Amino acid sequence: MSEFFQHLVNGLSLGTIYALIALGYTMVYGVLKLINFAHADVFMVGAYTGLFSARWLRGENNEDNYARAGAVLVISMLVSAGLGMLIERLAYRPLRARPRLTSLITAIGVSFFLENGAQLLWSPDPRRFPRLFESHTYFIGNTAISSMQIIAFLVAVAMMGALQWLVFRTRFGLAMRAVSFEPSTAALMGVPVDRTISITFAVGSGLAAGAAILFGLQYPRVEPFMGLMLGLKAFVAAVLGGIGNVPGSMVGGLVLGLAEEFVAGYGLSSYRDAVAFAILIAILILRPEGIFGRSVAEKV
Amino acid sequence: MAIVRAWAPIAIALALLAAVNLLLPSLNEDYRVHVLLDVGINVMLAVSLNLVNGVTGQFSIGHAGFMALGGYTAAFLSIRLAAYQLHGIPDAVSQGLFLVLALVVGGMVASLAGLIVGLPSLRLRGDYLAIVTLGFGEIIRVLIENTEAVGGARGLSNIPPWAGFFAVYVGVFVTILCSRRLLASTHGRALLAIREDEVAAEAMGVNTVGYKVRAFVVSAFFAGIAGGLYAHYQTNLAPKSFTFIRSIEIVVMVVLGGMGSISGSVLAAVVLTLAPELLRALDQYRMASYGLMLVLLMLARPSGIFGTREIWELWPLRKKSKPDADRELARPAGSP
Numbered sequence: 001m002s003e004f005f006q007h008l009v010n011g012l013s014l015g016t017i018y019a020l021i022a023l024g025y026t027m028v029y030g031v032l033k034l035i036n037f038a039h040a041d042v043f044m045v046g047a048y049t050g051l052f053s054a055r056w057l058r059g060e061n062n063e064d065n066y067a068r069a070g071a072v073l074v075i076s077m078l079v080s081a082g083l084g085m086l087i088e089r090l091a092y093r094p095l096r097a098r099p100r101l102t103s104l105i106t107a108i109g110v111s112f113f114l115e116n117g118a119q120l121l122w123s124p125d126p127r128r129f130p131r132l133f134e135s136h137t138y139f140i141g142n143t144a145i146s147s148m149q150i151i152a153f154l155v156a157v158a159m160m161g162a163l164q165w166l167v168f169r170t171r172f173g174l175a176m177r178a179v180s181f182e183p184s185t186a187a188l189m190g191v192p193v194d195r196t197i198s199i200t201f202a203v204g205s206g207l208a209a210g211a212a213i214l215f216g217l218q219y220p221r222v223e224p225f226m227g228l229m230l231g232l233k234a235f236v237a238a239v240l241g242g243i244g245n246v247p248g249s250m251v252g253g254l255v256l257g258l259a260e261e262f263v264a265g266y267g268l269s270s271y272r273d274a275v276a277f278a279i280l281i282a283i284l285i286l287r288p289e290g291i292f293g294r295s296v297a298e299k300v
Numbered sequence: 301m302a303i304v305r306a307w308a309p310i311a312i313a314l315a316l317l318a319a320v321n322l323l324l325p326s327l328n329e330d331y332r333v334h335v336l337l338d339v340g341i342n343v344m345l346a347v348s349l350n351l352v353n354g355v356t357g358q359f360s361i362g363h364a365g366f367m368a369l370g371g372y373t374a375a376f377l378s379i380r381l382a383a384y385q386l387h388g389i390p391d392a393v394s395q396g397l398f399l400v401l402a403l404v405v406g407g408m409v410a411s412l413a414g415l416i417v418g419l420p421s422l423r424l425r426g427d428y429l430a431i432v433t434l435g436f437g438e439i440i441r442v443l444i445e446n447t448e449a450v451g452g453a454r455g456l457s458n459i460p461p462w463a464g465f466f467a468v469y470v471g472v473f474v475t476i477l478c479s480r481r482l483l484a485s486t487h488g489r490a491l492l493a494i495r496e497d498e499v500a501a502e503a504m505g506v507n508t509v510g511y512k513v514r515a516f517v518v519s520a521f522f523a524g525i526a527g528g529l530y531a532h533y534q535t536n537l538a539p540k541s542f543t544f545i546r547s548i549e550i551v552v553m554v555v556l557g558g559m560g561s562i563s564g565s566v567l568a569a570v571v572l573t574l575a576p577e578l579l580r581a582l583d584q585y586r587m588a589s590y591g592l593m594l595v596l597l598m599l600a601r602p603s604g605i606f607g608t609r610e611i612w613e614l615w616p617l618r619k620k621s622k623p624d625a626d627r628e629l630a631r632p633a634g635s636p
Contacts, residue, residue, distance in 0.1 A: 105602075113592050113595065277432075
């Protein structure tokens with residue numbers, strides 16, 4: 001039984017990370033109907049930014065404290081948000097009127113460029129993500145929970161709460177939902193479509209960077225291709241919850257994290273990476289609109 | 301007369317290949333011959349991927365997975381077949397027959413995988429196919445790495461070296477020929493119709509899902525054959541040569557050459573295989589530049605260098621036989 005709770009804890013902490021990344025996919029898909037392949041690599045850049053800014057902020061006494069962790073998080077989120085906006089401006093905006101396949105190819109190109117550019121710039125060798133603060137391990141029965149996991153979980157939940165507020169309670173959120181509903185009508189109603197899309201990218205990329213820091217704290221290994229698999233799984237989480245649906249992505253991420261952790265925990269650890277794709281294929285066959293998605297009739 | 305016209309190019313091509321094969325000295329040993337074989341394999345991969353990504357307008361990025369499946373299946377089979385010899389038949393012919401058998405089985409396994417992957421995802425919109433094929437390619441690699449019977453992560457070695465210049469280029473020729481003839485047939489028209497406008501094609505009575513799946517299966521078959529040939533001149537296979545990066549390489553060839561243009565795919569495959577060999581010093585920038593190339597190409601000329609046309613159709617002496625490709629691709633927003 002304690003093994004079960006251990007997998008539950010690990011699954012939840014992995015799931016929140018998937019959920020944070022999945023939110024970026026789902027928001028961009030909502031407004032642009034584009035699978036932003038480069039999102040996973042924004043996550044990777046976020047992790048590297050965190051690593052470098054932690055080194056830069058180390059100070060004299062080299063002590064681990066929460067203020068520095070917070071500063072690293074903010075810097076990384078800001079840099080990634082900027083990168084996301086830059087990618088949108090340079091690569092996606094000029095192609096918005098073209099067929100969707102064109103944007104998809106561009107997205108793959110951007111992703112490939114970022115991965116291999118990072119490899120040239122920062123070498124392909126994995127680096128160690130710094131431990132930003134002291135972590136203690138608590139035991140409840142036989143289940144180990146580290147304070148790192150608790151803090152990461154709380155930060156992730158806070159970010160998702162903030163996003164929920166942003167999307168459903170603010171003017172920007174209203175604009176974003178309008179653009180995702182029907183861009184041309186939104187434009188006629190005075191919604192600044194370009195700016196809304198740009199900010200959507202910034203928010204999604206910022207969340208990815210937040211996920212990258214939380215991920216780095218728990219799995220301290222940073223490398224140029226780290227985003228590839230993680231991004232794919234987060235995308236599966238987004239599809240699972242219903243792509244374009246913000247709360248759906250959160251649930252999808254948690255479900256995926258738990259499923260993966262339980263499959264890996266109960267004996268099939270080498271097939272860990274296959275779980276996500278099995279789920280994806282199952283959901284495409286059974287309920288392609290996702291758990292929370294509504295099926296939309298194809299407009300001609 | 302029609303029979304002569306249909307078979308003459310095939311006979312001539314086979315004779316030419318056999319002649320070149322005799323002229324090429326010490327096959328499989330010379331480095332340049334090896335590069336030549338690599339070019340052939342990449343041409344096969346690009347032309348077969350072009351059937352899905354170019355002709356049908358779908359987007360698959362897991363071609364290396366099909367190649368790996370075909371390669372491993374063929375190699376697994378021929379390692380076992382190498383112990384036998386057909387009775388009363390010269391050695392070379394016996395090997396050739398075994399090779400053909402192994403390749404066809406490899407191709408069929410790959411196309412079966414294509415069917416399994418294609419059926420659920422091709423019912424949906426194109427972007428899902430991209431993700432599913434990408435995931436599929438990675439799953440295949442993970443499975444191979446975990447299968448001890450095919451060497452696991454160490455790879456499979458001691459594959460009989462049955463494929464040389466002749467075998468590879470017969471493969472190239474057959475792939476191009478099948479691709480061309482497919483395009484000229486009813487099936488090919490249906491595929492083109494799906495690319496141009498899926499809704500309209502459906503309205504005209506084209507079974508869009510059926511044709512998309514068929515294109516996918518045929519494409520996977522030839523990728524499997526290419527993998528098998530690769531295995532039989534490389535004589536060893538490792539899972540790490542079939543990563544996502546390999547798939548992207550093939551996608552870049554198709555996109556660069558022109559989506560839908562067979563000759564464009566061939567030319568792009570040749571150039572992109574030879575370029576890194578000639579420019580060794582720039583090798584480290586190759587992958588990053590592939591990414592940049594995709595982005596710039598989409599911004600400047602989204603239909604690829606030759607668009608949907610073949611190279612000879614660009615010749616000014618000939619009249620254009622197809623409408624301008626750019627105009628077709630650059631449709632206004634809102635069209636599906």
